[in-house]
Amino acid sequence: MNGSKNNNKIPVYSLQSFIQSNVFNSYFQVEPFDTNRHFQVAYPHRHDFYEVLFLQKGSGFHIIDSNTYTINPPCVFFLSPGQAHKLELSQDIDGFIFLFTTEFYALFDFNKNKLLEFPFFFSVEQSNPPLYITNSSDFTFLKELFARAYNESAGNITNMEVIHTILQLILLTCNQLYTKNTATYTPKKSQIIVKKFLLALEETYIYNHSIEYYAKQLAITPNHLSQIVKQITGKSTSSIIQEKRLIEIKRLFLHTDMSIGHIAEHLHFNDISYMTKFFKKYMKITPLFYRENELKKANMK
Secondary structure, three states, rough: OOOOOOOOOEEEOOHOOOOOOOOOOOEEEEEEEEOOOOOOOOOEEEOOEEEEEEEEEOOOEEEEEOOOEEEEOOOEEEEEEEEEEEEEEOOOOOOEEEEEEEEHHHHHHOOHHHHHHHOOOOOEEEEEEEEEEEHHHHHHHHHHHHHHHHHHHHHHOOHHHHHHHHHHHHHHHHHHHHHHOOOOOOHHHHHHHHHHHHHHHHHHEEEEEEHHHHHOOOOHHHHHHHHHHHHOOOOOOOHHHHHHHHHHHHHHHEEEEHHHHHHHHHOOOOOOOHHHHHHHHHOOOOOOHHHHHHHHHHHOO
């Protein structure tokens, strides 16, 4: 599915955009994912909720932020709130999609950090590789879980606690498979602090760019935040903040027709000149040259 450019910034969809009219809640949505799915959205776009996409058939590419992943079923993709993504799918694509809000997860789980403990949400590596399923019994089990969640949600009476339990089983199973061959020595507390920083950055990067601001949000000192972020990611806190701004500039250049001035204003740069200097410092080229070059690449495909 190819998206076209528009004159607005990358759209952000709430869960209401995906829920059919006969669904009474606004906490979750489970449905088959194929070429006949009822919702139509512009690509690329962002969500303000979580997404788990289970694919059992088809091919294509899933572009999440600046990373491109091959769709090679059976596989599972995970998206956190705020991430921009774009899907390029074959006509025979088939699977299930489970959308849910933080509020839905919190209804039956009182550990407010639980979602952040999963490696595939708000990844400290800032990448989103899918889970490729190689074992047939794992594939069958996950397929049955998604199908059961869909059947439960499509009934006349929806038991949200049952749906939540199935979601928990899906996430725990994926977590087990995701980390099976990955050794990690990261202290859990430090990992959670970094993920909270990334979540806070996602929510407020347009307005706030100081280490002090984010340290205050996490109730720790700026030095402590910088040390933990460096330990876990290998990057400085300031470089991650700047990378986030840079990624957003590139997204808007690639996927919208917004002018340089409009982008500078949207991202709260002092003026066009300051944003141009910022971009050139990290990319070694001007924003205009970057946009023209990427357009040429797109037209050559």
